Amino acid sequence: MPIRQLSVSGVRNLQPLTLTPHPYINFLYGDNGSGKSSVLESIALMASGKSFRTSQFKFVLSQQAERMELSLCIDDENLGEAELHSLRLKTGDQLLKINGSVLTSQAEAAHWLPVQVIEPNTFRLLSGSPEERRQFIDWGVFHVEHEFMDHWKTFRKQLKQRNAVLKQKEQQWLEVWNPGFIESSEAIDAQRQSYLKRFKPEFDAALAQLDETLEVELAYYRGWEKDTDLASVLERQQERDLAIGYTQSGPHRAELRIKCGKQPAVEILSRGQQKTVVAALKVAQGSLFQKESDRRTIYLVDDLASELDEKHRFALCKLLEDLKCQVFITSIDKEKLTDIWRPTASKVFHVEHGVVTEIDHALPAASTTHD
Ligand SMILES: Nc1ncnc2c1ncn2[C@@H]1O[C@H](COP(=O)(O)OP(=O)(O)OP(=O)(O)O)[C@@H](O)[C@H]1O
Ligand SMILES: [Mg+2]
Incomplete structure (x- = not known):
């Protein structure tokens, strides 16, 4: 109990x-x-x-x-x-x-x-900011991967330091901070990707049971472009990062894209259908947690x-x-x-x-x- x-x-x-x-x-x-x-x-x-x-x-x-x-x-x-x-x-x-x-x-x-909450505001998971969907993924990872919290804390620290350096325009310090930033970013991304791989079949099953007529796909964007390593992305974006004073790419920019075909689900589905999709996400997350943690x-x-x-x-x-x-x-x-x-x-x-x-x-x- x-x-x-x-x-x-x-x-x-x-x-x-x-x-x-x-x-x-x-x-x-x-x-x-x-x-x-x-x-x-x-x-x-x-x-x-x-x-x-x-x-x-x-x-x-x-x-x-x-x-x-x-x-x-x-x-x-x-x-x-x-x-x-x-x-x-x-x-x-x-x-x-x-x-x-x-x-x-x-x-x-x-x-x-x-704890998983399903209440009127929870249904904004689909329409709200990417941060809400990142937090959703991270709840799942946090509860099944014990090192995730440490990776996350390290990453937050590294991001803060890197952004401070960018704001001060201290370009010479980037070389010092980048390796740690990249390492913690990759650790977070690997755990999120692995989690979502296991999460997707749970979501498909939950959605089919709630409403078999809905077809919804989940696509994960890791926060920097596909098939390119983060070091190259940071190098390419360095000038712009320095100009705007913060880091444009990394796991803090990750997104869980919820789509119907090629369109964002939030633009296509009725409000009731959106609620059903959010309910399926919540059930799938609880179900996977139960299976993996006993x-x-x-x-x-x-x-x-x-x-x-x-x-x-x-x-x-x-x-x-x-x-x-x-x-x-x-x-x-x-x-x-x-x-x-x-x-x-x-x-x-x-x-x-x-x-x-x-x-x-x-x-x-x-x-x-x-x-
Ligand atoms: N800080 C507070 N101190 C005292 N009373 C409060 C405070 N905040 C809200 N309330 C009152 O407490 C009650 C809380 O209601 P709550 O939202 O839990 O009700 P509910 O049973 O869920 O109602 P509903 O069916 O409308 O959702 C309300 O009557 C509200 O006016
Ligand atoms: Mg109430």
């Missing part, structure tokens, strides 16, 4: 709460503004240090509170048990702990919590009913159920989801004015399913 217990206080309108989720499916239902998304947001905050709804923590902190505290007991198939604790004060100070010991980086908490993904699925029609909603829920991962899924009314989907291994929580209550739910067999 990934998350065995969750305690939250000081988040938006939520009253201090402790939940014991089901190892598989958890439904949260309640009226608009009751606090459903805030529960999911709390889990995401613990995993990534960031909210999926705002870039500013001050909006997450309950208006009446001086501090936010999150505690998660994790029982991971592979890593074992751990208790993660996050404390954030209004003043901006924060403390992250694992089993009582202070963590100096968010990456360790992220390592323990392989661990389980945690899915936070917010407001699905407003995003996909009943047929696609059912197909996605079924895929998540088949993955045997832990899912937290919200809906305004219980029937919107449970009418079409009756997973046997589940718990239902009612959310009302920030109070979350587990309800007894002896769900009768579904009358309308889309088998």
Whole structure:
């Protein structure tokens, strides 16, 4: 069971709460503004240090509170048990702990919590900037390749130094910085390429199950031109790099191109179809993670009913159920989801004015399913 217990206080309108989720499916239902998304947001905050709804923590902190505290007991198939604790004060100070010991980086908490979020903004993965799709690939690589984080940190440092040299127009220093920059760039690129090779069949399978009529291809651009080594590209672009004061090519410019034939998918597909493609990307990533790590993904699925029609909603829920991962899924009314989907291994929580209550739910067999 990934998350065995969750305690939250000081988040938006939520009253201090402790939940014991089901190892598989958890439904949260309640009226608009009751606090459903805030529960999911709390889990995401613990995993990534960031909210999926705002870039500013001050909006997450309950208006009446001086501090936010999150505690998660994790029982991971592979890593074992751990208790993660996050404390954030209004003043901006924060403390992250694992089993009582202070963590100096968010990456360790992220390592323990392989969380995938599917919520209204997630669907911007297709239409948003290349950075969003780079982060998407890197989530996958980070969670299966243990050295990736080190390569990434080294690369960021090298890029910063190289850009500083370019800005100062200190051409003589480029010779010193280029070899390290090239080495870390190539390491990142190799891991991304290898990951995407394994990811593509997972994506094709997930998409076929969600909507067999969609044909979508994934193409990876590594951030510098094909069949040319990065050293030659840097040499050729040196003059322009110096003129503009930053490095034009490298893994920071990589892109995952999502296409229908030769056209960008975002220009061709309907909004609903785009959402289906994003859902397939998310499912494929969780599925590959599970296969390669022998661990389980945690899915936070917010407001699905407003995003996909009943047929696609059912197909996605079924895929998540088949993955045997832990899912937290919200809906305004219980029937919107449970009418079409009756997973046997589940718990239902009612959310009302920030109070979350587990309800007894002896769900009768579904009358309308889309088998
Ligand atoms: N910082 C804050 N402090 C206190 N209350 C807040 C804060 N930020 C938001 N709220 C309130 O907390 C509630 C949070 O709602 P949340 O978005 O979790 O609801 P929801 O159940 O997901 O609703 P919906 O069905 O509309 O998506 C809202 O009523 C909102 O007005
Ligand atoms: Mg909501």
